[in-house]
Amino acid sequence: MTTRVVVGMQWGDEGKGKIVDILTSQADIVARYQGGANAGHTVVVGEQKFILHLIPSGILHPEKVCVIGNGVVIDLEYFFTEIDALKKRGINPEGRIWISQSAHLVMPYHKTMEAYEEEKRKDKIGTTLRGIGPAYQDKIARAGIRISDLWDKKIFEAKVKENLKSKQNVLKNSKENLSTAQIVKKVLSFKTKIKNYVRDTSLFLNQALKQNKNLLLEGAQGTLLDIDFGTYPFGTSSNTTVGGACTGLGIPPQAIDEVIGVAKAYSTRVGNGPFPTELSNSLGSFLRQKGDEFGATTSRPRRCGWLDLVVLKYATRINGVDELAITKLDVLDNLDEIKVCTGYKYKNEILDEFPQDQNLFEKCKPVYQTLPGWKTATQSITRIEKLPLNARRYLDYIQENTEAKIFLISTGCRREDTIFLD
Ligand code: IMP
Numbered sequence: 001m002t003t004r005v006v007v008g009m010q011w012g013d014e015g016k017g018k019i020v021d022i023l024t025s026q027a028d029i030v031a032r033y034q035g036g037a038n039a040g041h042t043v044v045v046g047e048q049k050f051i052l053h054l055i056p057s058g059i060l061h062p063e064k065v066c067v068i069g070n071g072v073v074i075d076l077e078y079f080f081t082e083i084d085a086l087k088k089r090g091i092n093p094e095g096r097i098w099i100s101q102s103a104h105l106v107m108p109y110h111k112t113m114e115a116y117e118e119e120k121r122k123d124k125i126g127t128t129l130r131g132i133g134p135a136y137q138d139k140i141a142r143a144g145i146r147i148s149d150l151w152d153k154k155i156f157e158a159k160v161k162e163n164l165k166s167k168q169n170v171l172k173n174s175k176e177n178l179s180t181a182q183i184v185k186k187v188l189s190f191k192t193k194i195k196n197y198v199r200d201t202s203l204f205l206n207q208a209l210k211q212n213k214n215l216l217l218e219g220a221q222g223t224l225l226d227i228d229f230g231t232y233p234f235g236t237s238s239n240t241t242v243g244g245a246c247t248g249l250g251i252p253p254q255a256i257d258e259v260i261g262v263a264k265a266y267s268t269r270v271g272n273g274p275f276p277t278e279l280s281n282s283l284g285s286f287l288r289q290k291g292d293e294f295g296a297t298t299s300r301p302r303r304c305g306w307l308d309l310v311v312l313k314y315a316t317r318i319n320g321v322d323e324l325a326i327t328k329l330d331v332l333d334n335l336d337e338i339k340v341c342t343g344y345k346y347k348n349e350i351l352d353e354f355p356q357d358q359n360l361f362e363k364c365k366p367v368y369q370t371l372p373g374w375k376t377a378t379q380s381i382t383r384i385e386k387l388p389l390n391a392r393r394y395l396d397y398i399q400e401n402t403e404a405k406i407f408l409i410s411t412g413c414r415r416e417d418t419i420f421l422d
Pocket of ligand 1: 011012013038039040125126128130133220221225235237270271272
């Protein structure tokens with residue numbers, strides 16, 4: 001019996017979808033613990049490419065069971081769009097996916113609120129506009145609506161009414177029809193369909209643990225987008241880090257055996273906020289094109305830059321990362337030399353730990369170590385001995401500086417383009 005958690009170590013988009021997909025073969029249940037349809041997990045199976053936003057990528061394995069925990073915020077429209085899209089491609093999720101009855105709903109007015117708030121903000125976050133922040137805002141303010149509220153129309157209606165009343169000054173300029181009656185009708189239209197997918201998922205997972213089942217817990221986004229430990233306020237509204245797995249699924253910390261951190265061989269960020277190693281030049285554009293760095297959810301071009309080892313070291317510490325998966329190594333194949341950030345310069349000081357003061361972090365400049373490139377194609381290599389020496393040195397350097405063991409290297413988007421280390 002093993003419970004593994006997969007977390008992103010940077011700003012999301014590290015390639016967790018592929019890693020979760022690979023590790024699913026060793027799991028019985030795959031559970032998602034936070035975020036919502038803001039995530040975009042890309043998985044390539046044979047000739048087919050799947051982009052999943054809400055449903056764990058474990059669903060692509062026909063015999064596996066998936067869970068969407070209480071920590072996730074659910075937009076029912078997106079959920080069923082995804083279910084229908086899977087069915088059209090021959091994947092039947094019926095009876096294999098369970099949603100927590102305590103998960104909060106992303107309501108139509110959350111998206112309207114978010115658009116308004118982003119517009120109004122001076123320092124824009126650059127959110128995905130999927131209503132994630134406002135849904136979590138309501139949850140924390142104890143005004144949120146949970147899936148189980150759908151079962152009683154009166155209770156549901158009263159909650160929607162109360163919500164609309166308290167948000168009147170934000171919603172008054174909206175062109176959409178946001179009347180209580182319209183919203184109640186729209187969201188309740190999913191009630192019968194969703195009922196078949198809902199259960200007490202915390203109980204289900206704890207029973208699975210008792211039965212010695214293998215669990216794979218899937219985080220969305222990345223450590224630096226975490227609401228507590230990320231580049232606040234430029235991040236998402238949930239705990240993307242390992243603690244979110246316990247609170248977002250209702251399982252105890254002792255249940256976690258292994259934490260797997262996923263990091264890209266360079267850095268990317270989509271949305272605004274500090275990014276010390278960003279390359280706003282032709283090299284940045286090269287990484288974007290070669291790595292196909294465009295958002296899976298919003299198609300926005302991702303900001304690209306060198307690998308930041310201070311970030312990786314921090315993510316290892318916060319999450320207790322045991323093992324590392326390094327993705328997209330092949331994107332660096334053509335470069336003469338490769339830089340890695342080993343510290344930050346702030347005024348006359350060199351910082352080698354990630355600063356918690358975000359006002360200070362914004363002013364940090366990267367301190368680089370330059371490593372030689374390998375100038376050899378590594379795409380689709382499956383054995384470590386086949387990697388060029390400088391690529392192996394690059395990986396060793398990452399391993400030494402993060403103190404986490406690399407167990408997997410991804411050399412392409414297909415399942416087969418993977419090197420497994422002992
Ligand atoms: P939100 O999660 O939509 O509120 O967006 C907050 C910030 O997190 C923005 O900078 C988004 O671009 C970023 N973000 C949210 N989800 C993802 C993701 O799955 N990958 C990368 N960035 C994300």
